Amino acid sequence: MSIYIDSHKAVLKQVGDLFLDMYSPLPNHHLNHFNPSEGEGYSEIYDFGKLCVGKGKYWVDRPLKMSAESPTNAFGITILLSGTHHIKNHSTNHEYHIRSPMIILRKGSLGLQTIYLQENKEMSLITLDFNETFLEILESNFQHHELVKFFLSGSGSALKTITIPNKNVLHQAHYLLNLPFAQSSIDLLHLEGAALELMSLLLDNNTKPDEVPVSITKTIEILKTDFEQKITIRALAKQVGINECDLKRLFKVYTGKTIGHYLLEIRMKHAQILLKEGVSIEYVANQIGYSSAQYFRQVFERHFGYRC
Template structure:
């Protein structure tokens, strides 16, 4: 059995009947169903040797706190997608109150921790746990990447939070969360592939956000939020307060994309995400700003190289 799942089981034993069932006939897989008297939802873990993914989506009818001892040396990434994560760590004598959406990085032996779970508020998250074997594989990829730096520079216990750096990562994490509970080995293989894709997105991220000039950050925020609308460069320049030439120049320098390329990429990511969730092409065309299904199919095919 997985060492990460074993740690989770120890914590479950301290959870005061939070789960009504803990089941799975699949290898290195665990599914926890919430006790209806406590709330509703699930947590699921799958360890595929290099990496253990956990995902959870739940709602509690009353506040609850769980205290456990994380005595295993490991590294971890939590993507908090909804809710508030409140942890008291006895090792550091610190309280962490973390509002979603956030990324939480964990390193080392974190020791005794108490997790305070809110009532009447949905909590959803993805966790990724791994050890030094995977880190040794990842280290040579990009030593400037913040994630690799955090895990490589020291073995001392630490918790660090940061913003989810881009919509690609948030969309893919949400897709992972919404995958049906694994019923067979093929489901686990699909979950493994999607998890590795999430790790790839995290490691490819260049952490541009802290370097972005404010007008360009505003432009990115507008494009991310309104990608389904017809957005002209003139209107965008007026909204962010710089002229069109500077906007085009600085946007390309900052993101590596022209405004049109960025808008297309954002739309295509949304289209692909909606396709994975099973929505019709008619619905997707409306949601992503395309005038017809035929036009959407042509643009998608040009972008990805295959028909949606």
């Protein structure tokens, strides 16, 4: 059994009967439902070796507090997608009020903590936990990334909050959250793939910031953040402070793509995510910046070679 799942079970035992244990025949997979007498929701956790991914969404009918101490000394990332995390660390006597959406980085053993839950407020989150072996992989490939620097700095326990870097991360986190409960090995593969994609998106943010001009990194961030808006070269150039010709030339030099192609790839990636969720073509077109569903279909088919 996974040390992360064992730790998860130990924490839930400390908070009483808030969660009901649901049997799962799948290896290294655990599912809990919120006690209906207290509220509604679930937690699901799956350890596939490289990472242990957890997800949860719940509401409580009355204000509650959960106090527990995790026995696991590990590294982890929590992506808070909805609700407000009010946490008290009893070792440091420090209280955190963390509003979603936000990323919480944590390392070491944080000791006894109390989480305060507001009534009738949705709380949803994704967790990614890993060990020193996986951290060594991150260090060898992403040692200059701000996220990895946190886990490498110092030897003590620590907690830090950072903003979600872009909408790619946010959309992928919601996609993972909304995957149905795993009931087969194929479902576990979907869960694993979505978790690895989320981790890669977290690590993809400004991997080489010193080598790329500020104007280009700003342009990339605008495209990733505002891809559903009408974006023109003229407006982009004005926002990042260079002329249109230089922007187009430098963008191609540092990304290998035109601005239009780069924006198209972002939109098509989000289109695939939305289509996986089963929403309508009209909704997808509107969400990624196309006013016409028919035109979106044409663009999608040209890009991927098949009809959506």
